[in-house]
Amino acid sequence: MSDQHLKQLWLMQLADSALPVGATAHSFGLETLVAEGELPVDRLELFLHDYVYEAGALEGLFCRVAYRLNAEADGVIIMARWLDLNTRLSALKPARESRVASAMLGRRFLRLVLGLQAIPRLQQALQAALHAHIDIHYCTAFGLVGGALDLDEATTVLAYLQQTVAGLISACQRLMPLGQNQASQILWRIKPALLDAAYRSHDCDLEGDASFCCIPFVDLGGMRHPSLTTRLFMS
Amino acid sequence: MLHEQPLKNERSKGLLRLKFDHRVPINTVLTVCQQQPPLQVVRAFPLHDGAALVHLHNISGGVLGGDQLQLSVDVGAHARVQLTSTGATRLYRSRNGLAAAIQTTEITVGSNGLLEYLPDPLIPFAGAHYRQATRIELAAGAGLFWWDILAPGRAARGEQFEYELLQITLDIVASGQLIASERVKLQPSLRPLASPGRFGPYRYVASFYICRVDWVAMRWLALEEQLNQLARNLTRPGDVLWGISTLPAHGLVVRAMSSNGRALLPGLLTFWRAAKLALYGQEAIPPRKVY
Numbered sequence: 392m393s394d395q396h397l398k399q400l401w402l403m404q405l406a407d408s409a410l411p412v413g414a415t416a417h418s419f420g421l422e423t424l425v426a427e428g429e430l431p432v433d434r435l436e437l438f439l440h441d442y443v444y445e446a447g448a449l450e451g452l453f454c455r456v457a458y459r460l461n462a463e464a465d466g467v468i469i470m471a472r473w474l475d476l477n478t479r480l481s482a483l484k485p486a487r488e489s490r491v492a493s494a495m496l497g498r499r500f501l502r503l504v505l506g507l508q509a510i511p512r513l514q515q516a517l518q519a520a521l522h523a524h525i526d527i528h529y530c531t532a533f534g535l536v537g538g539a540l541d542l543d544e545a546t547t548v549l550a551y552l553q554q555t556v557a558g559l560i561s562a563c564q565r566l567m568p569l570g571q572n573q574a575s576q577i578l579w580r581i582k583p584a585l586l587d588a589a590y591r592s593h594d595c596d597l598e599g600d601a602s603f604c605c606i607p608f609v610d611l612g613g614m615r616h617p618s619l620t621t622r623l624f625m626s
Numbered sequence: 627m628l629h630e631q632p633l634k635n636e637r638s639k640g641l642l643r644l645k646f647d648h649r650v651p652i653n654t655v656l657t658v659c660q661q662q663p664p665l666q667v668v669r670a671f672p673l674h675d676g677a678a679l680v681h682l683h684n685i686s687g688g689v690l691g692g693d694q695l696q697l698s699v700d701v702g703a704h705a706r707v708q709l710t711s712t713g714a715t716r717l718y719r720s721r722n723g724l725a726a727a728i729q730t731t732e733i734t735v736g737s738n739g740l741l742e743y744l745p746d747p748l749i750p751f752a753g754a755h756y757r758q759a760t761r762i763e764l765a766a767g768a769g770l771f772w773w774d775i776l777a778p779g780r781a782a783r784g785e786q787f788e789y790e791l792l793q794i795t796l797d798i799v800a801s802g803q804l805i806a807s808e809r810v811k812l813q814p815s816l817r818p819l820a821s822p823g824r825f826g827p828y829r830y831v832a833s834f835y836i837c838r839v840d841w842v843a844m845r846w847l848a849l850e851e852q853l854n855q856l857a858r859n860l861t862r863p864g865d866v867l868w869g870i871s872t873l874p875a876h877g878l879v880v881r882a883m884s885s886n887g888r889a890l891l892p893g894l895l896t897f898w899r900a901a902k903l904a905l906y907g908q909e910a911i912p913p914r915k916v917y
Contacts, residue, residue, distance in 0.1 A: 424822070427863055434822050441823025449809075478874075482797075482807035485879050487850070487871040526874070603793070603811035605819075608826035611881050614869030618858055 398542050405504070405536065406550035408557055412499040412529075417492040418562040418624040420613030425566040426621075429608070432567045436577050439556060442609065443584045447552050448601040452592035453480050454534035454551045459595055461512070461538030469512070470519045473535070479597065481526045483604070486613025488626035494526035501532045510539050530555075548589045556581060565623060638686065640665035640695040648704035648739070652676030658700075665695055673911050677706035677740070681913075684715070691720030691755060693727040703736035703765070710913040711745040714777070717789070719753030726755040726791060733760070738767035740906075744898075744913060747775035747830075747887060752788035764800040764839050769905065770877070772798075773834040773894050777887055778819075786829060787814035800839045800876040808833070828867070828883035832890045836901045837877030846872045849904050853880065853897055860893050868893060 408414065424430035430438060456476055463469045477497075484490035501517050504510075516535055520527045530551055537547030560574045592601040616626060642665035645658035654677055656670035664686035670678040682697070689695065701707050717727065735741045750756060764770055776792075779785035791813050798806040812819060819825045850872045857868035857880070866884040873879060880897050884890050895912060902910040 424826075429826055430822055438822040441817070441821045444817065445823065478804055479807065481874040482804040483809065485806070485871055485873075485881060486869075490871075490874070598809075600811075603809045605810045605812060605824055607831050607881065607883060608822065608824060608828065611867055611869045611883055614871045614879075614881055615857070615861075615867065618854055 398540065401540055402537070402542050402546060402550050405533070406554040408554060408561060410500075410503070412496050412503060414496055414554075414558045415561065416624060417489075417496070417558075417626040418566065419489045419492060419559070419626055420486060420609045420611075420616060421559060421562055422566055422622060422624045423612035423616045423619060424609070425563070426619055429612075430567075432563075432569050435563055435567070435569065436580070439559065439577065439581055440584050442559070442606060443552065443556060443581065443588050445604045445606045446609070447555070447585065447588035448591045449483070449604040450530040450555065451548045451552055451589050452595070452597070452599075452601040453528065454530040454537075454548050455544065455592045456595050456597065457531040457534030458538040458544050458547055460535060466512070466515065470515060473516050473531070474519060474523055474525050477520060477525050477528055477531055480528045480531065485610050486616070486626075488616050489610075489613040490526070492626040493528045493530075496529040497527035497532040500529060501527055501536070504536050508540075513539055545589060548592065549585055552585045552588060553582075556585065562624065638664050638690065638693045638695070640684070640693065642667065642682070642696070643698045644680065645700040645702070646670075646678055646705040646707045647702040648706075654678040654705040654707060656680065664693070665697065671914075673708065675706065675908060675911060677708050677742075677911070679708045679710070679913060681710055681712050682745070683712055688716030688718050689727045689729065689756065690718050691724040691727055695727075695729045697729070697731045699731075699733045699741070701733075701735040701739040701741050701768075704738050705736065706740045708742040708744065708911070708913060710743075714746040715748045717748065717750040717754040717756045717792075719751050720755035720790065724755070726757045726793075729756070729758045731758075731760040733762040735762070735764050735768040735770060737765040739765070740769040742771040744771070744773060747777045747890075749777045750779060750789035750792050752779060752785055754789040755791045756789070757791075757793040758795070760796045762796075762798045764798070764837060764876070766801055766839055768800070768837075768839050770798070770835060770837040771898055771902070773832060773898075775830065775832040775887070775890050775894075778829040781829070781887065787819045789814065798835060798837065798877075800837060803875060805837070805873045805875050805877060806835060806879065825883065827864070828885055830884040830887050830890060832882040832884075832894060834880035834894055834897055835873075835877060836880065836897075836905070837873070838905045839876045841876065841905065843875070846878055849901065850878055852904065853878070853900060856896060856900060860889075860896065862889075865889065866893070
């Protein structure tokens with residue numbers, strides 16, 4: 392067995408939906424859309440394809456840029472870029488609850504990994520963000536960890552996207568009449584869209600094609616989520 | 627960052643540079659004005675609270691394919707400015723071979739200055755090809771009320787999402803921190819906007835950024851809740867949805883989606899009035915035009 396096999400096992404654990412970071416508590420605005428009848432089960436797959444094209448590519452981009460920070464030798468530059476990256480992503484997330492959810496998951500993820508393996512660069516990244524009162528987003532934390540563990544870059548981005556979509560589908564299973572088999576089929580069929588979203592971020596251009604994201608209906612669902620009278624999810 | 631492309635046929639390179647200064651005791655004056663058609667202002671009108679009101683004109687009646695338009699506004703320390711348009715901004719069809727029309731806007735608001743930017747909707751005609759980039763920098767204590775409304779097209783003639791390209795970027799920086807950023811690229815023929823992942827059943831979208839740098843952080847959450855109460859009252863599912871969220875710092879954003887354009891401007895005026903009162907203890911003064 393090779394070192395690569397060990398890294399694959401690490402990635403499988405980190406991208407597992409059972410990882411205790413609290414991802415199951417968030418719907419990122421979907422609960423509002425479902426509660427108001429705007430997202431029926433028969434439109435879920437189409438919705439997820441478009442969501443992956445827009446938000447998936449954006450988060451994949453930030454995940455990949457964070458991954459590549461590990462290639463920089465100067466620790467000061469790394470931390471400056473790390474903070475700038477997370478600040479940029481916070482600014483791109485208009486819905487407070489969804490932004491806070493992403494930051495909560497990112498911070499917990501980084502802390503959890505540090506509890507599994509002491510990596511000085513990850514500790515610095517956590518401390519720098521806490522000191523500067525800057526969010527640590529889930530996708531950037533995932534990318535930074537992937538790079539620090541020397542996991543394969545493309546696989547890291549894809550694993551992040553896969554677990555994100557799996558989390559949304561899982562949320563939908565609690566919100567709408569979506570069976571386990573149907574959920575598995577959707578997750579299986581959406582993989583080419585994940586590949587496309589990950590590929591679009593390969594140039595790591597924060598002003599490039601993957602940086603554009605138009606999901607106003609989902610954003611508005613997230614912004615209106617605090618006003619729901621009955622809520623299963625925190626976002 | 628927008629990259630200028632060579633034009634096959636030369637089009638307008640409009641330029642408008644405005645600078646506003648505060649004069650004791652309370653008046654704001656327009657001190658520098660450089661303009662090149664089709665962008666133009668006629669004069670600044672004094673408002674009774676000391677602010678200067680300026681109407682932004684595009685004398686060609688709209689944005690033509692290949693136009694390159696630049697707007698620069700510098701609001702000095704303690705100055706108060708209200709900018710509005712004289713009507714909807716029409717984005718005309720681009721002729722084949724012409725580069726996309728480009729509008730770049732750079733705004734700075736000095737310490738304790740205030741800018742209220744209240745334009746009419748953006749209407750992209752069928753075949754329009756348009757890129758817009760806006761950057762707003764707010765100094766300590768600066769305030770901003772900034773809305774924009776995007777129509778699906780010439781709705782009265784049944785035109786919806788028939789434009790070729792609409793690319794809109796917006797960055798708001800407050801005391802050196804990026805607090806809001808939009809990166810939107812709409813190409814309806816490639817990616818349908820009526821999808822539930824994009825516009826859903828709605829056709830119009832509006833954003834309203836409300837900022838005051840260094841206002842106490844906890845009060846933004848209270849203002850979010852106050853405005854959310856208004857949003858709940860104004861929301862009519864299937865017709866218009868309103869939502870409010872605080873930004874990472876120094877402000878909040880009001881977002882609306884609507885199946886028609888009629889509900890948006892009155893709603894924006896409602897939020898403006900409430901937020902102006904909360905942030906400045908003053909009444910909002912609507913521009914002299916019919917809403």
